[in-house]
Amino acid sequence: MKPSIAIIFCFLVLGVDSQSWFQFMKEAGQGTRDMWRAYSDMKEANWKNSDKYFHARGNYDAAQRGPGGAWAAKVISDAREGIQRFTGRGAEDSRADQFANKWGRNGRDPNHFRPAGLPNKY
Numbered sequence: 001m002k003p004s005i006a007i008i009f010c011f012l013v014l015g016v017d018s019q020s021w022f023q024f025m026k027e028a029g030q031g032t033r034d035m036w037r038a039y040s041d042m043k044e045a046n047w048k049n050s051d052k053y054f055h056a057r058g059n060y061d062a063a064q065r066g067p068g069g070a071w072a073a074k075v076i077s078d079a080r081e082g083i084q085r086f087t088g089r090g091a092e093d094s095r096a097d098q099f100a101n102k103w104g105r106n107g108r109d110p111n112h113f114r115p116a117g118l119p120n121k122y
Helices: 003-014 020-046 053-062 067-086 091-106
Strands: none
Touching: 020 053, 020 067, 053 067, 053 091, 067 091
8 A cells, every 4th residue: 555545545444634643643653562462471471371461561552652543453353363263273262352451542551450470570
């Protein structure tokens, strides 16, 4: 997709005006980095039953950036869960992940899902 088409798409579909466009894109980029950091931390921690915590944390951190961050978190979370359902992962686990994603995006404390013993680094 050409950049000009992407910009027009965002203006029309997302309803972003020209002044807030740059702020929205900045927030979306920052939110994307927050999601990547949560994913990287989850892989690094390799901690049993920590998946929901990292889902909630990534979405929480991204949403704290503003509407652009919340949008990026939703798009990334929905895409990830869609791919995993398509590849045969259980629907029940996917629903639980989406619950944790929404929990974090709604500004609720991700520590609700934090497993016992997970190092403070995370």
